Amino acid sequence: MQLWLCPLIAFLLGSIPFGLFIARMKGIDIRQHGSGNIGATNVLRVVGKKHGITCLILDALKGFIPVVIALNLVQIEGRKVGIPIPALDAFALHLPAAEQLTGQLVHVATALLAILGHNYSPWVGFKGGKGIATSAGVLLGLMPFAVVLLIAVWLLAFAITRYVSVASIAAAAALPLLTHVGARFHKGPDGRTLWEAGTWNKPLFVFSVVIAVLAIWKHRGNIQRLMNGTENRFQPKKKSNA
Structure with a gap:
């Protein structure tokens, strides 16, 4: 069940x-x-x-x-x-x-x-x-440490571009890479990496690719606006002097 x-x-x-x-x-x-x-x-x-x-x-x-x-x-x-x-x-x-x-x-x-x-x-x-x-x-x-790294990627992309959409797309694109690197360096009980042992989470890697593609696809409108120069850039509200 x-x-x-x-x-x-x-x-x-x-x-x-x-x-x-x-x-x-x-x-x-x-x-x-x-x-x-x-x-x-x-x-x-x-x-x-x-x-x-x-x-x-x-x-x-x-x-x-x-x-x-x-x-x-x-x-x-x-x-x-x-x-x-x-x-x-x-x-x-x-x-x-x-x-x-x-x-x-x-x-x-x-x-x-x-x-x-x-x-x-x-x-x-x-x-x-x-x-x-x-x-x-x-x-x-599923993979909490990867979230920390993805947040860092998101913040860096946002700080550089001031576009929420660009930051989200960058974080999505970085996910499969981080998942792959994690399998290469994460060690199992026998001291070998999960990649060397062949026990790395293959469905998780496929999942990371799927949701990365899905997230970028859902941003296709933002991508078009970025290409047209009409995407809204984040602008912090100015404090009133009144």
Whole structure:
């Protein structure tokens, strides 16, 4: 049951359009303003900083929570669960190391469906956000150290360009590279790297490529505006002297 229940939970949680709900609480249909996107960036621009940050956190949790649940419900022998939830132990499926691929596929499918639920929510006509915040939440559950590096890439790209879209595209493009490098340097119990031992997480690498391509594809409108010189550059609000 856990093998299909985890991805299903992920899609349902991912599909909750928090940006739409937050904006409606202020009497705004976020789809009719700014970029028309229901993600945190558009909420921040249209509704305000506090609401944008709230949306960012909630969208990230939509990815983080189902992945943590999946890691606890489908466990692999010899692999520690990053964030253990003791209450789920009684319901956990324990797979032998020889079947690690099955567990990895479930974890990755859960992560992917959380993002797809956000990007193509059935509650808003199978439309949604660009999936950056939800992807960050997913990765925080699957590979937290990579998130730290991706944030650094995002901040560097943003500091140089002052474009949120460019920073997001740069972080997305860096993800497969970081996943590959992680397999090359992360060592297993036998002292060999996961790459040398052949036990590196192949589904996770494929997943990183898929969500990177998906994130960049969702930014195709931004890319076109960047090429046309019409993309909105982030400009901090000037304080009034009054």
